Amino acid sequence: MRTHHAHTAxxxxxxxxxxxEFWGWAGRTLGAPARTTTGAPVWLRLVSAPEDKASGKLWDGALDAQHAFGDLDGHRPALLAVHDAVDDGxxxxxxxxxRVDQPALSDDPILQHDFQLPDSWWTDLAGTLEKVSAVDTDRVAxxxxxxxxxIPEFVGIPAPAVFCWTTAHADxxxxxxxxxxxLLDxxxxxxxxxxxxxxxLYAYSLLQPDAAARVRAVFPxxxxxxxLAAEATVCAQLLQTVSRGDNLTLADPLREWATELRRRLGR
Structure with a gap:
């Protein structure tokens, strides 16, 4: 990966x-800060996959997003170039x-420590997600x-009806x-x-009640x-990861959320 990252640069x-250098899950990605010949700060990310798997939603996600959204009024890092190569399968x-100069708000997807964000940040987030939701796409998350x-397996209710399918960042x-x-990734x-x-976002905020309450307030x-369908889906997804040994700190609040969802359906 380092060799190909250097060749790509x-x-x-x-x-x-x-x-x-920043490694992604299981060494699948390698990212690093870089600069153009004019000194502009950029980010160079390399992703790898077996040649016969190098296609589809995840492989083309960043490129498709650039075509669909651009930089989302500055809220999405614009993709400047793509370079493909194949070596030994x-x-x-x-x-x-x-390059985004600000660090991510958390090193962990799960919010471990509460912090205060200005009202304007929440307004920007809600507005940006509304713009994303309105984009037409055939991509399925x-x-x-x-x-x-x-949903029946992990939440204990039939899958609720979906009243509206919209476009989502989905992570x-x-x-x-x-x-x-x-918004990254x-x-x-x-x-x-x-x-x-x-x-x-609510699910990943469950360890911090004030943050979770703020998410609910911003997104009625x-x-x-x-x-209901979105909540049940996310709850099921994360309870499934718990069953595989991941996100164990969320196990109890996720089960409480599942109980609430069953109660809302009278189950």
Missing amino acids: KALDVQVEPGA TAYRAELSV VRQQYMDRA LHWANLTEPLR WEGWGRSPEGFDAAT VLGSLAG
Whole structure:
């Protein structure tokens, strides 16, 4: 990965800054700060996959997002260039983006420590997600078949009816947000039940009651009939990860959320 990252930097004519590299899950991605020949700060991210798997929603997420959203009025780092290569059965895609100078709000997707964000930040987030939701796409982030299977298994209710399918970032947690507001990591965006992003952020806020309450206040779809399908889907998704040994600190509040969802349906 380091070798191909260096080759890509040369191909895209950028200079990687020494001493800083950031690895994604299982070494699948490698990112590092860099600068263009004019000194502009950029971010160079390399993703790898077996050659026969190098396609589809996750592979093309950043490129599709650039075409669909641009920079979202400055709230999304613009994608500047893409470089593809294949070596010995492995495909590599490099994505050169505008660098975000602010660190993510959390090192962990789960909010471990509460902090105060200005009202303007929440207003920007709500407005940005509304713009995202209005974009038409054939990309799918949540499938009805998954909901029909996972919600009864992990939440204990039939999959609620989806009143409206909208476009979502679909991975809206605290490690993908900055202040001032930037939304990071657009691999998995696509169509989801209305309120899916709000429900996801709420789920990752459950250890901090004040933050969770603020998410609910900013996104009134949560707690409504229209948002029930999204809430049940996110709850099922994360309870499924708990069953696999991940996100264990969320286990109890997720089960409490599932109980609330069953109560709302009279189950």
